[in-house]
Amino acid sequence: MNTQINSIQIPHTSRTIGSEKALISAEEVSGSLNVVLQFGFPAQFLADELREQIAQATGKTVNLEIRHHIVAHKVQAGISTIQGVKNIVAIASGKGGVGKSTTTANLATAMAKMGARVGVLDADLYGPSQPTMLGVKNIQPTQQDNRLIPVVNADGIQVMSIGFLIDADQAVVWRGPMVSQALQQLLFQSQWDNVDYLFIDLPPGTGDIQLTLSQKIPVTGSVVVTTPQDIALIDARKAVDMFNKVNIPIMGVLENMSVHICTNCGQHEAIFGTDGGKELAAKLGVPLLGQLPLSLPVREAMDAGTASDLHAQHEAVAAIYQQAAFAVALAIADKGRDFSSRFPKIVVE
Template identity: 55%
Template sequence: MSAVNRAAVEAVLRQYTDPYLNQDPVSAGCVRHIEVQGEHVNVQLELGYAAGLFKNGWAQMLQMAISNLEGVSSAKVEINCVIAPHKAQAQIPGLANVKNIVAVASGKGGVGKSTTAANLALALAREGARVGILDADIYGPSQGVMFGIAEGTRPKIRDQKWFVPIEAHGVEVMSMAFLTDDNTPMVWRGPMVSGALLQLVTQTAWNDLDYLVIDMPPGTGDIQLTLAQKVPVAGSVIVTTPQDLALLDARKGVEMFRKVNIPVLGVVENMAVHICSNCGHAEHLFGEGGGEKLATQYGVEVLASLPLAMEIREQADNGKPTAIADPNSPIALIYQELARHVGARIVLSEAATQAMPTITTSDD
């Protein structure tokens, strides 16, 4: 029986690709420790994204592969998720007690952006991350309803300076709706809204969050630009439907984030297909393949494609979005995949930025 060494263990690990990082654990820099004691092998890996529901199965797969290596009688693979703060826009200071900010945006309203943001936040929390959500849609705040927070609920004030976010379903929630009357429209000009949003972001006492999801207002106006230029955003997610008109506006959202140097992590396509509840017939009511076209045009990925389904709307309206209302359903599993892809894309986008060469010029 041949002796086992570290190189042999690494060779086995290189044969398996992390489906979210799109690299093997060795190339992705996930290996933290490999110990070989005779016929016994212990491996410790570290993922930089939230993957609590994925890591055990991934560990078992790798453990089985190492166990089949000649000369190994027992193997143990342990995987931990350690989420670090990642680079945001240059010259914008980080936000206290928040590691990574993810902006969920759309070029137009009515495409399911807020529902996506709520389910993304809840799915990240189910993966073991500490998560908050900021409802930045001043004119149409809806996260309070989606998280089942009673009308009239107000945040506590700490030290006469900080808003204490309201916790619901394990997620910290903050919204302008908590500070105003639900029946009173916000008749504010852009600068007033921008100032209020910045106060909400910077004066909320977030509690050591791994991810803060911001439900952005629809469009690409001054409110969005203010947030993009003054809030340290690690990455953005663009929500669209396959409809041509929605795609036109979604393109503007992609371009806006690129102009302010915020990575576009990918595209979420909502209402991609409708399945008739009576006969099972599938219809693409809003067109087909629109999200894929948008992603291809800008060199990003379709992170998730979701159906037009009544339960998504009903569960959100009832204050328990799909990710927690029916966590084992096919739709909830899509949201879990989305959460892992978003976390992994933040890691990869920073790695890509660091890998870019520096170009210098001289008079020679």
């Protein structure tokens, strides 16, 4: 029985239940088979498909329980993980206006709907947009023991942003050191609650915030966002080069605005070019996480702060973000585990 279950392929992957060592138990009770699976990534959304495959393989009525046990994975050498946060994913573009913040909000929403505990840190301190996109712009974080408690949105996503702490119309006129210090305060002085994946929405460019990220913040991996346009790809390559220089792995490329679909006639038009993100991913040898159309519902949902409704009402869009989030989760699960928190700090006096 166990051999039959272990040989089953996990949907949307080339992995099997056996290769993931996911089978915890399989017991036949009153003619039904009670199966417990545990993965190192969120897999609850695969429950129906896995239940059907197990039933076909065993010829039994299956009661399936899916668990996940997500752990901290390796980051840059010499940097310890953050209390309350297991894995940090940096979302970068190099260039502004390509949909990086939209990607962050929707990857976080998809990951939360998959069953993970998710956080978002809005590191675009000059133009914070995550409070609006995640529907929490009118909520203020509270304090406990001199630490900020992140705001939690409707999907359970923990959100922290400079946008909570300044007036919406107030310009942030800070020099680099102040910006870097503010980023560290938002991250390290927030009371994150057992976050499996913390997505950091980076500003455009490769400046002070990105340098702080690489030197002082434990980053598990990064996602590069681009449009197919040559100009956007030039800056995306700079972001790639930056991550390579600071030894932060790139887990994939997501291509935004890949095609415009006319709402009146349905005509497809590649306004910004064709397959630029796909070619960049191939050159880097990393997955193409998805190609998203220039979409009116996505723009409307981000302005209204209704990402959750977007995923519920537009299955095609939700599927792309879910596929991308799942690919990120798999890439993290394949990394070596981080055991730094288990070792005591040695002080020589």
